[in-house]
Amino acid sequence: MKVLIRGAGVAGLTLAHELATRGADVTVVEKRREIAGNASWQAGGMLAPWCERESAEEAVLALGRGAADWWDAALPGHVCRRGTLVLAPARDAGELDRFGRRTSRFRQLDACEIATLEPALAGRFGRGLFFAGEAHLDPRKALLALRDKLLGVGVRIEFGHRSGYADVEVDCTGIADRRSELRGVRGEMLVLQTAEISLARPVRLLHPRVPVYVVPRSANLFMVGATMIECDAAGPITARSTMELLGAAYALHPAFGEAELVETGVGVRPAFADNLPRVERDGRNIRINGLYRHGFLLAPAMAGQAADMILGNPAAKEFALEAHR
Numbered sequence: 377m378k379v380l381i382r383g384a385g386v387a388g389l390t391l392a393h394e395l396a397t398r399g400a401d402v403t404v405v406e407k408r409r410e411i412a413g414n415a416s417w418q419a420g421g422m423l424a425p426w427c428e429r430e431s432a433e434e435a436v437l438a439l440g441r442g443a444a445d446w447w448d449a450a451l452p453g454h455v456c457r458r459g460t461l462v463l464a465p466a467r468d469a470g471e472l473d474r475f476g477r478r479t480s481r482f483r484q485l486d487a488c489e490i491a492t493l494e495p496a497l498a499g500r501f502g503r504g505l506f507f508a509g510e511a512h513l514d515p516r517k518a519l520l521a522l523r524d525k526l527l528g529v530g531v532r533i534e535f536g537h538r539s540g541y542a543d544v545e546v547d548c549t550g551i552a553d554r555r556s557e558l559r560g561v562r563g564e565m566l567v568l569q570t571a572e573i574s575l576a577r578p579v580r581l582l583h584p585r586v587p588v589y590v591v592p593r594s595a596n597l598f599m600v601g602a603t604m605i606e607c608d609a610a611g612p613i614t615a616r617s618t619m620e621l622l623g624a625a626y627a628l629h630p631a632f633g634e635a636e637l638v639e640t641g642v643g644v645r646p647a648f649a650d651n652l653p654r655v656e657r658d659g660r661n662i663r664i665n666g667l668y669r670h671g672f673l674l675a676p677a678m679a680g681q682a683a684d685m686i687l688g689n690p691a692a693k694e695f696a697l698e699a700h701r
């Protein structure tokens with residue numbers, strides 16, 4: 377079975393992995409010149425299904441709870457399972473209660489327990505929520521490692537042009553897919569670098585207007601994200617968003633005020649009206665899209681569904697045989 381996947385974001389590469397593992401002959405075509413710069417490249421890499429339930433449907437939790445295991449199996453050593461810490465400044469303590477009412481599988485922490493988990497935050501917050509079952513990865517390292525692994529098992533990855541015949545074509549082009557009611561949700565982020573503070577896990581700082589998260593990466597880097605703006609413009613980050621993200625990072629710890637601002641970035645999240653992802657099929661064309669703010673969390677489940685549709689479903693086999701005749 378020859379499968380052509382358009383788009384080398386997290387949707388396309390996870391599907392390529394799923395199909396190659398099951399024996400398909402896979403080609404990925406990416407219109408950019410490299411695996412960088414798309415929405416997946418800008419992501420925080422949080423695998424946080426219980427926290428995301430605060431604003432997402434139950435389906436996101438159901439589809440996402442296996443994501444850390446999938447990534448761990450696909451890319452051993454990339455997943456960091458240290459949970460998520462959720463905090464709020466004293467004046468916004470009500471936000472913690474609201475967050476807790478909408479989520480599950482967390483433990484309430486007092487100031488001492490916060491200091492034990494994250495010594496750099498000692499004395500700064502009186503209460504927090506700890507989601508011990510959550511994980512994160514560095515999305516850029518994961519995408520590049522996935523690319524290398526795929527190349528190693530014979531998947532072709534072609535940049536800048538479209539390949540030839542395939543039995544099945546899968547569109548994983550994210551916000552570039554204009555055939556449907558997809559909308560863009562702009563996400564702006566920063567990368568700060570400082571050796572003055574270290575964090576072991578993603579920290580979410582709640583705020584009624586500007587909730588942010590800080591995700592630690594190697595080399596003293598911290599990804600700070602992200603705005604959620606209903607618009608599909610991919611232009612540079614605005615001054616306002618920069619100020620708000622920096623202000624929130626500074627509120628988490630003043631050491632971020634002295635950090636180097638080494639990168640700003642913008643990604644446009646592809647979303648359907650219900651903010652849930654879809655795997656759709658029309659004859660020999662399949663589409664995975666609408667990963668919204670959950671690409672790393674939900675792509676493994678979506679890839680599994682699409683691979684079943686392509687390889688495991690009798691109807692899919694039938695149309696593949698017809699295509700060969």
Ligand SMILES: Cc1cc2nc3c(=O)[nH]c(=O)nc-3n(C[C@H](O)[C@H](O)[C@H](O)COP(=O)(O)OP(=O)(O)OC[C@H]3O[C@@H](n4cnc5c(N)ncnc54)[C@H](O)[C@@H]3O)c2cc1C
Nearest residue numbers: 383385386387407416420421422550563643670671672673
């Ligand atoms: C700031 C930010 C933070 C985020 N944080 C998280 C997080 O912590 N955890 C999480 O799970 N999710 C997170 N997300 C969401 C996640 O990044 C997206 O859901 C995900 O990247 C969408 O992946 P995709 O593969 O559908 O799209 P993309 O990553 O945009 O990939 C689509 C690819 O298709 C290519 N393409 C377009 N047209 C064509 C064509 N005609 N032919 C070939 N190729 C084409 C594009 O160049 C692109 O490379 C975040 C998003 C943003 C913006």
